[in-house]
Amino acid sequence: MSPQASWRQPEELSRLLQVYLIMGSNNCIRDPEQVLTDAIAGGITMFQYREKGTGALTGDERFTLASRLRELCRVSGVPFIVNDDIDLALALDADGVHVGQEDELATEVRRRIGDDRILGVSAYNLAEAEAAVRCGADYLGVGPLYSTQTKEDAKSASGLAVLSGLRESGVTVPIVGIGGIHAGNAGDVVRAGADGVSVITAITHADNERAGTEALRDAVSAAQVR
Template sequence: MKCDKQTMRLYAVTDRAWVGRQTLYEQVEAALQGGVTCVQLREKQLDADAFLAEARDIRDLCRRYGVPFIINDNLDIAVACGADGVHVGQDDMPVEEVRRRVGDAMIVGVSAHNVEEALRAQAGGADYLGAGAVFGTSTKNNVTPLSFDTLRDICRAVDIPVVAIGGIGAKNIPLLRGSGVDGVAVVSAIFSAPDITAACRELRALSDRMTGTEK
């Protein structure tokens, strides 16, 4: 499964901080029911065995909905569970090495914060870019917000899909109109919502409207 612009429309990034009333699996399924177009599993606390077991379960869930399943940062887990792709940051394994190890079959996403990083990622074999943080974010510390102009310049500089990430929610998605992004990656506005499915329906509609793809 390869990615395209549609894959980026509403990209859900998991956060275990919101697990409680529902399991992570249940939260992801609720998001899929609400119309997310890609799921990234981000785990920083689980040991390898627990991470792999969870990844396999959520991989199967995403396949039932026909939605790409991406692992954050951990190439070994991505390969072992048969994920559709892996996402790496600037401080993780170089994209060229990731591409060499996975070949052409797996989606490779890369975080980019400026045009130089974006062009380097594309040249190294990235299938899409995560550009941000476009707004303030509570999920990562010491992150400098990306200006609208830089976001627009990144989108203009590359030929691959670009998803905006960082502090994105229903109130600020319209502010991204005209930037050229293909969609939004959302963490807390999905997984902290009392009704995840309803939240995703709203976010998806806003993203479709922002990108000019609403039906």
């Protein structure tokens, strides 16, 4: 079994979702490569390259940065996920793809990326979550749980009840909470039913990216001790 395929196993994926950094160049105050280097040192467990929104790179610049970030993840053993762009993911031999509800259908994404790579799908409610699982999602990105300004087209915050509701309704696949999460509320997200937290600015806008990552890991770890 390839490393990518083993990462798709639910128990392993649950661990890998604990501190999930999502980032593009336009999310960073400092150099993106240095931000990712420091976040890896602080203990992120998964990384998603999401180059979207105002000021995002395009063309060759986008591919070059993606390649450099991919290499940092490769040598560190951190799964590298690409947001939405399947062609880019395949060109980089990424470890997986994450798509939203408005992106390419999850069934088609699974067909294109094969059985080894991780497939994550965003979900806002039970109906979307169940549909994503039927279509082959390995994990769900649920939210936004709290209000966020990072994603320009974000829906209104759902609150934590959606997580407990999904678990009570029988959704068993790994879940990562998204939207407005920081070290101060990460533990609440895990206690509500998520396996981990995904963040952007809690790390990329931190005064010290490594310390910001460590604070998130500590919060998640403490919440998992029940």
